[in-house]
Amino acid sequence: MTMTTATLVAPVQDVGMGSDDPAPKPTRRRFTEQYKTDIIVEYDQATERGARAPFFVGRASMRARWLEWKLVREALGKGTAKPKKRANLEKEIDRLKKRNERLEDQLTKHKQALEIQGKASELLARLLAESEDDETRAAARDRRVLR
Numbered sequence: 001m002t003m004t005t006a007t008l009v010a011p012v013q014d015v016g017m018g019s020d021d022p023a024p025k026p027t028r029r030r031f032t033e034q035y036k037t038d039i040i041v042e043y044d045q046a047t048e049r050g051a052r053a054p055f056f057v058g059r060a061s062m063r064a065r066w067l068e069w070k071l072v073r074e075a076l077g078k079g080t081a082k083p084k085k086r087a088n089l090e091k092e093i094d095r096l097k098k099r100n101e102r103l104e105d106q107l108t109k110h111k112q113a114l115e116i117q118g119k120a121s122e123l124l125a126r127l128l129a130e131s132e133d134d135e136t137r138a139a140a141r142d143r144r145v146l147r
Contacts (some may be wrong), residue, residue, distance in 0.1 A: 040069060
């Protein structure tokens with residue numbers, strides 16, 4: 001049998017996105033709390049040498065989730081709901097507090113330096129004014145002497 005372009009195009013045009021879709025959108029699996037607890041307990045009970053290695057064979061995608069479940073379980077035992085987020089927030093808060101203290105110290109130092117520079121500038125201006133007054137007095141004296 002020979003296939004023509006019409007026979008190849010016709011099925012493509014007739015296929016809709018209905019229930020006969022050959023590749024339906026994948027849905028994410030959801031695990032119950034009981035199942036999660038059972039998995040964690042089963043893994044923790046595997047204490048013999050080499051017993052834990054084949055635990056995730058056939059459950060390859062579950063390893064990352066298992067670790068997350070275990071951390072949440074441990075955190076719930078300690079009274080915190082989400083350990084990673086809380087720990088990260090606390091670290092961020094501590095980092096920002098330290099940065100704030102450092103910046104406040106720098107600001108204080110800069111204010112002191114500006115104050116000192118202002119006083120030094122004022123003192124130099126006075127000295128310059130006094131020296132100009134002294135020079136004009138000396139020049140006036142010299143003029144009187146020469147007359």
